């Protein structure tokens with residue numbers, strides 16, 4: 350079993366305030382975390398890796414940081430709490446500027462997962478509210494930032510399985526982060542589906558092989574990322590509106606794909622279309638996608654400054 354022992358936080362240092370969201374296990378709160386005074390040796394908040402530099406920087410860092418606190422309703426059901434904490438076990442493995450960071454957990458009841466706060470909340474809502482203000486370059490930048498996070502996950506051989514705009518949070522107007530490593534654990538246990546076929550799968554984001562055979566790989570993450578790019582360029586519109594889940598696979602097998610979003614550079618739509626190659630092996634990998642998005646971003650900034 351994985352351990353997050355080093356991530357145990359002193360609950361007295363955490364102050365939840367307003368509720369900001371509802372997750373599948375319980376409510377999510379915004380709050381503060383008072384960083385413990387650094388003693389000799391280990392950084393009390395975590396890994397102890399950088400204890401020397403932490404001490405050097407101790408005067409520069411803030412005493413109190415804003416955090417997001419995920420709570421779990423089913424505190425007394427060991428199976429549920431284990432599943433709830435599984436997301437923290439996954440998040441602790443990652444260290445990337447565009448992936449929401451785990452700060453720590455309180456593993457005794459009531460169980461809390463404390464994460465870096467994305468101040469501006471969910472990307473879809475942000476895109477809708479700011480549709481008039483958001484430049485084309487900014488949307489491209491979001492796509493590029495997410496591709497760097499996904500390329501990082503690819504290098505770690507980690508499959509996310511639920512890449513969608515609803516799982517992206519906004520830290521600042523120029524910075525988005527990948528969140529929600531919840532589904533990754535569910536689908537890693539194939540038997541989960543057979544035992545609870547009622548679980549809502551994100552069919553409209555899924556690759557044909559994921560829909561047909563529940564096959565999830567980095568190549569199926571690539572397909573989903575193509576859909577996520579489409580949602581971003583569409584300013585938060587969901588894919589296949591008005592189409593029944595059961596009809597999606599028929600459309601895909603007929604060669605149908607999501608349409609060209611308004612103002613989408615042709616080169617970007619071509620990249621998205623490659624992500625939607627029926628054959629998983631024909632799709633580009635995230636490293637390649639990241640490089641291509643970088644080129645598209647630069648081309649766009651040259652064109653828009655002319």
Ligand code: ATP
Nearest residue numbers: 369370371372373374377417464465466467529531
């Ligand atoms: P679901 O599986 O239904 O998406 P979940 O249990 O994975 O739910 P999240 O989606 O992670 O829960 O959290 C629920 C909501 O809480 C999010 O949609 C978002 O509005 C808010 N939220 C979660 N984490 C953060 C964070 N780090 N910063 C800001 N808001 C957050």
